[in-house]
Amino acid sequence: xxxxxxxxxxxxxxxxxxxxxxxxxxxxxxxxxxxxxxxxxxxxxxxxxxxxxxxxxxxxxxxxxxxxxxxxxxxxxxxxxxxxxxxxxxxxxxxxxxxxxxxxxxxxxxxxxxxxxxxxxxxxxxxxxxxxxxxxxxxxxxxxxxxxxxxxxxxxxxxxxxxxxxxxxxxxxxxxxxxxxxxxxxxxxxxxxxxxxxxxxxxxxxxxxxxxxxxxxxxxxxxxxxxxxxxxxxxxxxxxxxxxxxxxxxxxxxxxxxxxxxxxxxxxxxxxxxxxxxxxxxxxxxxxxxxxxxxxxxxxxxxxxxxxxxxxxxxxxxxxxxxxxxxxxxxxxxxxxxxxxxxxxxxxxxxxxxxxxxxxxxxxxxxxxxxxxxxxxxxxxxxxxxxxxxxxxxxxxxxxxxxxxxxxxxxxxxxxxxxxxxxxxxxxxxxxxxxxxxxxxxxxxxxxxxxxxxxxxxxxxxxxxxxxxxxxxxx
Amino acid sequence: xxxxxxxxxxxxxxxxxxxxxxxxxxxxxxxxxxxxxxxxxxxxxxxxxxxxxxxxxxxxxxxxxxxxxxxxxxxxxxxxxxxxxxxxxxxxxxxxxxxxxxxxxxxxxxxxxxxxxxxxxxxxxxxxxxxxxxxxxxxxxxxxxxxxxxxxxxxxxxxxxxxxxxxxxxxxxxxxxxxxxxxxxxxxxxxxxxxxxxxxxxxxxxxxxxxxxxxxxxxxxxxxxxxxxxxx
Numbered sequence: 001x002x003x004x005x006x007x008x009x010x011x012x013x014x015x016x017x018x019x020x021x022x023x024x025x026x027x028x029x030x031x032x033x034x035x036x037x038x039x040x041x042x043x044x045x046x047x048x049x050x051x052x053x054x055x056x057x058x059x060x061x062x063x064x065x066x067x068x069x070x071x072x073x074x075x076x077x078x079x080x081x082x083x084x085x086x087x088x089x090x091x092x093x094x095x096x097x098x099x100x101x102x103x104x105x106x107x108x109x110x111x112x113x114x115x116x117x118x119x120x121x122x123x124x125x126x127x128x129x130x131x132x133x134x135x136x137x138x139x140x141x142x143x144x145x146x147x148x149x150x151x152x153x154x155x156x157x158x159x160x161x162x163x164x165x166x167x168x169x170x171x172x173x174x175x176x177x178x179x180x181x182x183x184x185x186x187x188x189x190x191x192x193x194x195x196x197x198x199x200x201x202x203x204x205x206x207x208x209x210x211x212x213x214x215x216x217x218x219x220x221x222x223x224x225x226x227x228x229x230x231x232x233x234x235x236x237x238x239x240x241x242x243x244x245x246x247x248x249x250x251x252x253x254x255x256x257x258x259x260x261x262x263x264x265x266x267x268x269x270x271x272x273x274x275x276x277x278x279x280x281x282x283x284x285x286x287x288x289x290x291x292x293x294x295x296x297x298x299x300x301x302x303x304x305x306x307x308x309x310x311x312x313x314x315x316x317x318x319x320x321x322x323x324x325x326x327x328x329x330x331x332x333x334x335x336x337x338x339x340x341x342x343x344x345x346x347x348x349x350x351x352x353x354x355x356x357x358x359x360x361x362x363x364x365x366x367x368x369x370x371x372x373x374x375x376x377x378x379x380x381x382x383x384x385x386x387x388x389x390x391x392x393x394x395x396x397x398x399x400x401x402x403x404x405x406x407x408x409x410x411x412x413x414x415x416x417x418x419x420x421x422x423x424x425x426x427x428x429x430x431x432x433x434x435x436x437x438x439x440x441x442x443x444x445x446x447x448x449x450x451x452x453x454x455x456x457x458x459x460x461x462x463x464x465x466x467x468x469x470x471x472x473x474x475x
Numbered sequence: 476x477x478x479x480x481x482x483x484x485x486x487x488x489x490x491x492x493x494x495x496x497x498x499x500x501x502x503x504x505x506x507x508x509x510x511x512x513x514x515x516x517x518x519x520x521x522x523x524x525x526x527x528x529x530x531x532x533x534x535x536x537x538x539x540x541x542x543x544x545x546x547x548x549x550x551x552x553x554x555x556x557x558x559x560x561x562x563x564x565x566x567x568x569x570x571x572x573x574x575x576x577x578x579x580x581x582x583x584x585x586x587x588x589x590x591x592x593x594x595x596x597x598x599x600x601x602x603x604x605x606x607x608x609x610x611x612x613x614x615x616x617x618x619x620x621x622x623x624x625x626x627x628x629x630x631x632x633x634x635x636x637x638x639x640x641x642x643x644x645x646x647x648x649x650x651x652x653x654x655x656x657x658x659x660x661x662x663x664x665x666x667x668x669x670x671x672x673x674x675x676x677x678x679x680x681x682x683x684x685x686x687x688x689x690x691x692x693x694x695x696x697x698x699x700x701x702x703x704x705x706x707x
Contacts, residue, residue, distance in 0.1 A: 273671040275665065305487070
């Protein structure tokens with residue numbers, strides 16, 4: 001996937017002026033937040049489960065090497081194969097090798113963000129194998145040659161008219177004057193079209209929401225059933241999974257599953273939660289002949305023992321972006337790579353480098369909503385602050401920001417000077433704006449006043465008022 | 476090669492070498508005892524209420540349930556439901572002994588084939604192995620008598636489930652699986668494929684608005700066979 005994270009500011013500006021995108025965001029966001037709130041309200045134990053989820057993941061990470069080895073041994077015991085891959089290059093080559101081993105021509109795919117991260121589709125296509133995305137959202141994005149704008153609702157940014165237009169342009173064998181009455185007609189057309197693809201595919205590639213060390217199973221969670229058709233019908237099933245997906249037992253996975261759908265779509269449970277363990281048994285009537293797990297690091301092991309280790313708890317529910325005011329204003333494409341929103345602002349710099357993704361951790365108001373809804377309590381704002389510190393230390397931030405911070409820190413370290421300066425500033429602003437009551441624009445604050453007026457300060461500074469009330473309290 | 480590199484990097488991050496034997500033994504113990512965590516109170520209720528909770532949750536997720544008094548009433552319930560949905564009296568059925576033993580000849584209009592699912596199938600009758608009341612979830616471990624394709628390819632899926640197979644929480648279903656199943660090839664209790672199904676297939680990818688019938692069944696109907704005196 002082409003990276004445009006360095007151009008975040010330009011991307012965001014474009015997104016704010018994109019009427020279609022703004023319409024989609026306004027329509028969809030309240031659904032996500034409302035559905036989650038309802039699901040959480042219906043499970044009184046939800047807050048306790050968040051602590052449990054955090055603890056399960058922390059326990060696993062503290063013993064990650066052992067759990068991965070145990071998981072891999074149990075996959076092999078069940079007749080599957082595990083391929084350890086340090087880099088995206090290695091993983092792509094392994095997937096291609098497996099596909100070629102059966103002379104694959106088409107490959108169906110379940111929605112997988114790790115697949116986007118690795119660029120599996122581009123790699124297969126370059127080598128003459130046709131990848132077919134089967135999740136409805138991913139299907140239309142593949143046609144439109146766009147990346148996902150959301151990790152669980154990849155076509156978040158499209159409106160009904162976009163779907164209609166795209167389907168008409170691509171499904172040209174169907175009558176051009178057919179009527180799309182509503183969403184159901186779009187869904188029916190995609191179902192028919194993709195059914196042929198499911199039945200024809202030689203290899204099916206899915207992601208994995210969890211890997212279970214106890215049993216050597218991989219788990220996928222879907223609503224459409226496309227992931228299940230992808231992993232059931234072809235001769236080979238390849239599950240792509242990053243190393244932090246492993247959990248110890250079925251009971252551990254169960255507790256996390258209680259959090260996942262509620263945090264993601266606001267469902268109590270997704271329609272299909274499926275555990276795959278090994279390949280088709282001799283007497284089975286269906287299922288793939290081979291089961292492969294491509295186990296991918298791609299930079300994650302380097303997060304262990306750092307300020308960012310806790311990010312490896314993430315179960316990719318998207319609650320953080322669904323509740324983020326910045327994501328809500330710009331949508332996902334502005335972030336410029338696979339993972340948008342707060343989790344992306346933390347993860348993307350670790351995976352593609354802070355020099356490319358430095359804008360992302362700065363694209364936060366630090367309102368803290370992301371952390372408050374995270375099902376495994378990842379301290380996302382704290383980690384974005386770590387990235388800002390590193391960016392500053394490595395002199396990656398622009399001169400104006402560094403200069404401004406220097407001036408501010410000089411004053412911040414000298415309370416008397418700070419108070420004097422703020423008092424002077426407030427007095428000056430108060431004097432200047434006394435007649436109008438508010439400033440429509442201010443020098444050096446054009447970005448701030450573009451969208452709102454600055455009210456004229458009234459009365460003294462906070463410190464002056466605070467001191468006055470303190471004096472008043474003491475007899 | 477990569478395996479060593481990945482494990483090495485993890486251990487460097489954890490500032491230790493391979494896990495010492497005593498700690499590894501503790502983790503082995505945790506896997507062997509697979510301790511339960513908090514189980515939500517919603518399913519910790521008397522037996523008849525658990526059955527009612529299951530039905531309520533299936534219906535909440537856009538499935539339907541018909542309760543019948545015994546196995547002999549299943550063919551009639553299947554025929555009635557198909558007629559009610561305006562579907563032809565033909566289906567493909569899981570070759571499970573419990574299903575094959577049902578008195579299908581009582582309803583001579585019904586015809587079926589016992590096999591796996593194919594792309595052109597319209598209705599399947601599947602064997603419900605167990606179900607979880609907590610969220611109205613049906614469990615289908617794959618084996619020669621319970622093909623996975625029957626859960627996926629037909630437009631309508633009818634599940635025959637005995638009431639005694641409904642448990643409260645997922646954890647109880649794991650205990651059933653561990654106690655009842657042993658895979659002849661792997662020696663483990665996990666089947667190749669284990670599906671947890673909660674309602675019919677759906678998608679909200681178009682404008683985040685729910686539509687039923689994405690790639691799997693559009694309709695999910697449970698024929699619940701009363702065989703649990705405690706559940707009435």
